[in-house]
Amino acid sequence: MSASTNLPESHPLMAKLCLKLKKHPKRIVFPDGEDIRVLRVASRMVEMEIGVPILLGNKKRIVAMAEEHDVDMTFVSVMEPAESCEIDLFESRLKKMSRYRNKDIANPRELITRPHNFAAMMIQYGHADGMVAGNASSPTVVFRSAISMIKPISGVKKIFGTSVLAAPHLDHFGENGILLLADCGIIPKPNIKQLATIAIETGKLAEHFLGRPARVAMLSHSTKGSAGTKQAKKMAAATELARQRAHDDRIDMQIVGEVQADVALDAAAAEVKLPDQALLDPADVLVFPNLDAGHISLKLLQHLGGAQAYGQLIMGLTRPSAQVPLTITEDRLLGTAILVGAEAIKFNNLHLEEECNQP
Numbered sequence: 001m002s003a004s005t006n007l008p009e010s011h012p013l014m015a016k017l018c019l020k021l022k023k024h025p026k027r028i029v030f031p032d033g034e035d036i037r038v039l040r041v042a043s044r045m046v047e048m049e050i051g052v053p054i055l056l057g058n059k060k061r062i063v064a065m066a067e068e069h070d071v072d073m074t075f076v077s078v079m080e081p082a083e084s085c086e087i088d089l090f091e092s093r094l095k096k097m098s099r100y101r102n103k104d105i106a107n108p109r110e111l112i113t114r115p116h117n118f119a120a121m122m123i124q125y126g127h128a129d130g131m132v133a134g135n136a137s138s139p140t141v142v143f144r145s146a147i148s149m150i151k152p153i154s155g156v157k158k159i160f161g162t163s164v165l166a167a168p169h170l171d172h173f174g175e176n177g178i179l180l181l182a183d184c185g186i187i188p189k190p191n192i193k194q195l196a197t198i199a200i201e202t203g204k205l206a207e208h209f210l211g212r213p214a215r216v217a218m219l220s221h222s223t224k225g226s227a228g229t230k231q232a233k234k235m236a237a238a239t240e241l242a243r244q245r246a247h248d249d250r251i252d253m254q255i256v257g258e259v260q261a262d263v264a265l266d267a268a269a270a271e272v273k274l275p276d277q278a279l280l281d282p283a284d285v286l287v288f289p290n291l292d293a294g295h296i297s298l299k300l301l302q303h304l305g306g307a308q309a310y311g312q313l314i315m316g317l318t319r320p321s322a323q324v325p326l327t328i329t330e331d332r333l334l335g336t337a338i339l340v341g342a343e344a345i346k347f348n349n350l351h352l353e354e355e356c357n358q359p
Contacts, residue, residue, distance in 0.1 A: 008308070008335030009048065011166045013178050013209065017342040021050035026129035026341040029122050031115035031145075032136035033057035033078065039066050041334045042076045051341050054128055056081060056115040081118035090121045097149075116141055120149035123319040130340035131321040135328055142323040143186065143314070150317045153201075158194060161185035161312035161323070162202050163298055164209075164339055170305055172265040172282060180206050180285045181301075184294035185312045185323070195238035199287045200245055201315050203253045206284045208346040209339070217264030217283035218242070218257025219293070223273050232258050235289055256280060257287075310335040313343065320344050 008014045028045070030038045033055030039062065042053035054077045055062055066073045081087065090112045095105070105111060112118060116137065122128040133142045147159060160183040168177030182202040187194060199216050206214035218239045222232035239257030246253045262269040263280065270280040288294035301307040310332055314321045320343035322336050 008166070008310070008331055008338055011168060011177065013176055014166070014335060014338055016211075017209065017338055018048060018050050020345060021338065021341050022048075024345055025049065025051045026344045027052045027054060027127075028130050028132055028337050028341055029054040029056065029119045029128040030135075031056045031119040031131065031133045033115075034061055034065070035136050036065060036069055036071075037135060037328070037330045037333055039069070039071045039073070039076075040330050041337060043072050044330075044334055045337060046072075046075045050338065052077065053337075054079060054122070056119060081113040081115060084118070086122075086127060087113065090118065090125070093121070093125065114145070116145035117149055120145045120321070123321065124150050129344040130319070130337075132324060132333070132337050132340055133321070134323040134325065135333060136326070139185065139323050142321075146314050146317060146321050146323075150319050150321065153316055153318055156197055156201065156316035158187060159314055159316040160187050160190070160194070160198050160201075162205065162315050163312045164310045164335075165298070165301055165307040166310070166335075167301070167305060167307035170307065173307070174265075174284050175282055176210065176284075178210070178284070179307075180209075181294060181298055182285065182287055182315070183291060184288070184298045185291070186314075188291045190290065192234055192238045192241060195235070195287060195289075196242040196245055198315075199238070199242040199255060199285070200249075200251065200253070202285045202287065203246075203255070204251065205313070205315070205343065205346075207253070209342065210284060213252040213254065214284045215254040215281050216242070216256070216285040216287060217259055217261075218255065218287050219261055219264060220258035220289060221260065222258055223260045223263050224258065226273075231289055238287075254281070256283070261286070308332060308335065310339050313339060 009018050028051050034057040045051045045053050056079055059078045062078050091108050094112050119131045123131050162180055162182040163184045165179045167173045180202055182198050203214040203216045218235045220232045220235040235258035242255050263273050264283040302309050311322050320340045322340050
């Protein structure tokens with residue numbers, strides 16, 4: 001593949017999302033702002049007219065870094081949380097949040113000025129639309145801030161992660177060269193209810209990105225009872241529960257399971273292994289039985305298959321955010337920001353009224 005084909009905006013779906021963002025640009029905050037990759041991505045976002053980047057960190061260091069590397073910072077906002085005019089407001093709101101209410105916080109101002117907490121508060125209270133973090137911090141820090149400061153979606157008991165992979169050069173890689181993988185980063189051993197929730201929420205996100213009802217596959221080492229193990233039966237039960245929830249909530253979504261990966265992705269394999277069923281369309285969403293299976297598959301697709309991975313998107317919260325790895329490239333960081341911005345369009349539509357009613 002040439003270098004140009006690795007650019008996120010070169011993929012048809014990502015290009016489509018960029019067009020949406022040009023009409024509805026979103027404010028994306030980067031808590032790990034003192035990173036040359038972030039500076040370059042922020043400059044590209046402005047040049048592409050897809051968003052308003054907000055970098056948190058030491059302003060002098062960020063400006064000096066931009067000058068040293070000749071990065072245009074026009075229309076890129078740089079903030080130091082401790083010096084922000086919003087710090088008093090955020091401190092007051094912190095004390096009213098249910099997680100901290102009636103608790104004696106030793107130093108609330110110090111807590112709220114931590115970059116990831118401050119960024120999460122920004123998107124929770126409408127000062128930004130989405131957060132991309134983790135390029136210079138541990139996943140634990142990112143997840144803790146998101147869980148602590150951002151209101152959860154009603155009915156989702158535990159957050160989980162969804163990674164979006166693009167690999168138009170690979171056969172059987174979704175209908176559009178895009179696959180959503182969940183959960184690849186947070187819940188070690190999801191139970192039946194959690195698996196059903198992962199399927200529904202990721203399927204809804206896929207529909208928003210793809211512009212059509214999603215096809216979700218509940219993966220297993222078994223296809224429709226070919227192996228009668230406890231794990232296979234769990235995935236089968238999760239499939240039925242997810243289908244029932246989709247029916248009850250009137251969600252147009254195809255959910256198949258339990259199935260092996262080849263059945264989920266290759267119509268020819270599905271025809272052989274499921275001869276009595278209608279030909280299955282390739283899945284857009286792969287739901288894994290546990291964290292090991294999901295994370296290992298993600299890394300193999302990246303490093304052996306050449307797939308470009310964006311995210312992971314933190315699911316189950318009323319504001320969009322993403323945790324990215326320390327090793328993320330500039331192109332993948334930009335792609336993640338594009339997805340978070342596009343997700344913010346959906347979240348603004350679905351949760352605006354609920355958020356406005358929040359104290």
